[in-house]
Amino acid sequence: xxxxxxxxxxxxxxxxxxxxxxxxxxxxxxxxxxxxxxxxxxxxxxxxxxxxxxxxxxxxxxxxxxxxxxxxxxxxxxxxxxxxxxxxxxxxxxxxxxxxxxxxxxxxxxxxxxxxxxxxxxxxx
Amino acid sequence: xxxxxxxxxxxxxxxxxxxxxxxxxxxxxxxxxxxxxxxxxxxxxxxxxxxxxxxxxxxxxxxxxxxxxxxxxxxxxxxxxxxxxxxxxxxxxxxxxxxxxxxxxxxxxxxxxxxxxxxxxxxxx
DNA sequence: CGTCTATGTTGACGCCTGTCGATACAGGTG
DNA sequence: CACCTGTATCGACAGGCGTCAACATAGACG
Numbered sequence: 001x002x003x004x005x006x007x008x009x010x011x012x013x014x015x016x017x018x019x020x021x022x023x024x025x026x027x028x029x030x031x032x033x034x035x036x037x038x039x040x041x042x043x044x045x046x047x048x049x050x051x052x053x054x055x056x057x058x059x060x061x062x063x064x065x066x067x068x069x070x071x072x073x074x075x076x077x078x079x080x081x082x083x084x085x086x087x088x089x090x091x092x093x094x095x096x097x098x099x100x101x102x103x104x105x106x107x108x109x110x111x112x113x114x115x116x117x118x119x120x121x122x123x124x125x
Numbered sequence: 126x127x128x129x130x131x132x133x134x135x136x137x138x139x140x141x142x143x144x145x146x147x148x149x150x151x152x153x154x155x156x157x158x159x160x161x162x163x164x165x166x167x168x169x170x171x172x173x174x175x176x177x178x179x180x181x182x183x184x185x186x187x188x189x190x191x192x193x194x195x196x197x198x199x200x201x202x203x204x205x206x207x208x209x210x211x212x213x214x215x216x217x218x219x220x221x222x223x224x225x226x227x228x229x230x231x232x233x234x235x236x237x238x239x240x241x242x243x244x245x246x247x248x249x250x
Numbered sequence: 251c252g253t254c255t256a257t258g259t260t261g262a263c264g265c266c267t268g269t270c271g272a273t274a275c276a277g278g279t280g
Numbered sequence: 281c282a283c284c285t286g287t288a289t290c291g292a293c294a295g296g297c298g299t300c301a302a303c304a305t306a307g308a309c310g
Contacts, residue, residue, distance in 0.1 A: 025235070028180040031198065034172040041175070045167030046268080047159040055153040066287065073156065078269055080288055085267095099277055099286055110150070114242040117235050171298075191257065203299055205258050210297095224256055224307055 043089035168214035
């Protein structure tokens with residue numbers, strides 16, 4: 001059930017990342033941690049969403065208008081649907097500027113997910 | 126964010142885990158790349174699978190018997206089902222030793238997925 | 251060989267999700 | 281103001297997926 005609007009996967013605290021969970025290799029995740037982390041992976045678990053996310057993440061200026069990235073082989077409503085999902089998962093943010101809507105990657109997300117996938121030794125500090 | 130201590134990238138081991146894609150932040154993935162990468166993310170996009178994967182990844186010796194990790198709140202067939210999915214996605218390998226079956230993490234997977242989530246790699250001198 | 255434990259497979263069921271067309275909304279332009 | 285473009289929402293549909301109980305298979309052990 002997706003009753004949650006936007007998941008607080010990470011503290012919107014600028015660069016300071018508040019990862020939901022330790023690296024997967026460090027200790028077994030408990031149910032709650034797994035629930036949270038799985039939402040992130042799930043959001044990227046669709047090819048269309050992954051392409052949209054990658055298109056935004058790699059776009060110059062760190063943001064992209066929908067019109068710039070909507071050429072992924074599905075209809076416009078479907079693109080909008082996926083962008084909404086990515087937003088609900090906390091991976092993207094959107095901002096309307098005039099006629100167009102610009103999406104950008106929530107910066108801490110990449111760090112958080114990357115942290116999950118690191119080997120147990122993390123160069124903290 | 127250099128990958129100084131990262132594992133050997135990907136072995137030519139058939140279709141387990143392809144050297145699929147550049148970092149998501151580097152270039153927009155094409156359809157084929159997204160298809161491949163999404164399969165990995167999707168496999169970890171379920172809480173039960175994520176717990177199983179984490180349990181294996183964090184288990185001593187780098188491997189775990191099913192009996193050691195099957196306490197995730199679902200029935201035994203469901204555990205087996207998810208382990209199969211993880212295996213099909215190339216994230217785990219299994220080996221039967223006597224009565225028990227041991228699962229271990231395909232090591233290149235963590236590197237490959239981590240690589241996807243890195244910031245655009247700077248041409249380190 | 252019979253039986254027990256450990257694990258995988260099958261079949262069924264219901265929810266979730268990706269997709270589309272139609273439509274609504276926002277904002278620019280004339 | 282009317283109209284056009286860009287984007288989001290709605291409603292519907294099909295297929296995928298997670299789950300379980302029942303059963304099948306593999307190996308150990310008497």
